[in-house]
Each structure stands twice: as C-alpha cells, then as structure tokens.
Amino acid sequence: MEMKATLLFVASLSLMASGSALANADLAKAKNCMSCHSVDNKILGPAFKDVAKKYAGDKTAEAKLATKVVKGGSGVWGAIPMPANAQVSEAEAKTLVKWVLSLK
Template identity: 45%
Template sequence: MPCIPRLSAPHFLSIALAAASFGAAAQQPQLSAVDLARKNACMACHGLVHKQVGPGFAQIAERYRGDAAAPARLADKIRNGSVGTWGRVIMPRQSLVSEADAQVLARWVLAQPQQQQPPAR
C-alpha cells in the first residue's frame, strides 16, 4: 500500500487557499469592450464619434452597417493592421490584442449607434 503523507492543518490550509485562488483567477470576469478599448489604447487614435488620428468608432460602424462579414474583417484589421481604408492613415498592427479580444472590440465598434445628421438649412 502506498504511503500517503499526512498534511498538517497549516499545510492543508495553504494548499486549499492556493487551489481556491487559482480557481478564482481562472474565473476572472472578462473586461467590457470599453475597458478593452481603454486598456489597448484604442482611444488614443479613435474618438467615439469623430475622427482623431483614425476614424471615430461611429464612423466605422456607419461604413460597415449591414455588412455581415464586417466583424471578422474588422477584428483582422485590429490584430494585423491596415492602410488605405480611410485614406493614407495607417492602422498599426495590434498583435498584443488576442483574437477573442479583437472580436469583442470589433463587435463593440460595429454596434455604435447611428449618428444624427444636423438638419439642412
């Protein structure tokens, strides 16, 4: 019969706490899309509505509204960068953004509400 060492109470407690903290870390809540955009400095170049360096998120949403392939294409542009879509402005590669986070960001950008046009005079 194999010899199973007996654990003292402090040993058992430390193992139980380590297991619980590992489980809690694995179940950390996902960041919201806005938090992901802030964490990855998206707003350093993009405004919510209007162009800064790159187009505003509402402008992007408007361009791709109704395009079923847009979420995957936009997620790819987030991770791999692009040039020429909005003129000569370069969207740099964001290789530190995971595939899953790029999908979340793309869906969030494309879900921006349609902007009201000012009335014509």
C-alpha cells in the same frame, strides 16, 4: 406583481447591456485603441461610430475588422495606416469589433 417583475427584468437587461458597453470601452482603452480613435470624433483614425455606419449591413465586417485590428491595415480611411496590434488577442479583437459595430 407581474408588472414589477417585468420592469425589473427590463431594467436588469438594460444594466447588463450598458455594463457590457462600458466593459468594451474599457477594453478599448486598455488596448490603446483610444490613442487613435474615439467613439464620436476622428482623431488619427476614424470615429468608432463612423466605422459602424460604414460597415452597417456588411455580414463580413466583423471578421474583416477583427483581422485588421490585430494585423493592421491601410487605405480604407485615408493615408494614415492602422498599425498591427500584437497586444490584442483574436478574441479581444472580436469583442472590440462587435462593440464598435453596435455603436449608433
């Protein structure tokens, strides 16, 4: 019985994690992030997985990138600037950045 409970617990954690990942992908779609980015491939902006690699281990990345999502930025990934995203709240930006930085 204990083994079944442990397996059920692990399975539920896995579903919660994947549900959270899907919810954040849905948020990225809803906020038009996917117009310029994708998870795996460069479009206009870098692939989200490339962003995660670039900022891995940078303790300031979350705050820095959340600000960039809302206010825009340029120069880090090439000549095409990232526009400001007034439709994205600070809380949503933090959620999106946490998701992006979690990608492997």
